[in-house]
Amino acid sequence: xxxxxxxxxxxxxxxxxxxxxxxxxxxxxxxxxxxxxxxxxxxxxxxxxxxxxxxxxxxxxxxxxxxxxxxxxxxxxxxxxxxxxxxxxxxxxxxxxxxxxxxxxxxxxxxxxxxxxxxxxxxxxxxxxxxxxxx
Numbered sequence: 043x044x045x046x047x048x049x050x051x052x053x054x055x056x057x058x059x060x061x062x063x064x065x066x067x068x069x070x071x072x073x074x075x076x077x078x079x080x081x082x083x084x085x086x087x088x089x090x091x092x093x094x095x096x097x098x099x100x101x102x103x104x105x106x107x108x109x110x111x112x113x114x115x116x117x118x119x120x121x122x123x124x125x126x127x128x129x130x131x132x133x134x135x136x137x138x139x140x141x142x143x144x145x146x147x148x149x150x151x152x153x154x155x156x157x158x159x160x161x162x163x164x165x166x167x168x169x170x171x172x173x174x175x176x177x
Contacts, residue, residue, distance in 0.1 A: 048083070048093065050076045061150045069148055132160045137167075 047058040055071040057079075071079065092100040101109070106124060114122025128149065135145050146157040 048079060050079050050083075052076065052080065055079070059150065065150055065152075067147070067150050129160075132157070136160045 049056050050071060055076040056068045057071055058066060058068045060066050094101045096102060096105045110122055110124050110127065114120065132145050132149050135148060140148075142154060142157050142161060145151075145160055146154050149157065151157050
């Protein structure tokens with residue numbers, strides 16, 4: 043982890059993410075994540091290397107899945123997977139008013155069309171909208 047990958051203070055912060063096909067993007071971090079990262083970095087230190095390590099070196103994709111599954115189990119959220127977290131992130135961004143291009147960027151989608159599923163309202167969401175609009 044280089045200082046350029048995680049730049050956080052109590053008031054601002056970004057994380058540089060490395061995705062598929064060597065895609066790199068920098069995304070802002072919310073206050074709660076900044077606080078957790080600062081606590082973790084204070085304990086771990088800011089030496090270069092992977093942000094999170096596994097038992098035998100850098101945390102692998104399989105290791106990340108196992109960590110997410112374990113956290114989900116502790117929270118009684120069965121079958122929690124990283125992709126479900128990603129989907130929830132995109133859905134919450136959209137529900138809070140993010141434009142399609144913003145969701146596309148934050149999720150690291152190459153094509154705006156693949157972001158479209160986050161902008162399709164379901165039955166419950168449509169009912170909530172009607173209730174808010176016509177109390």
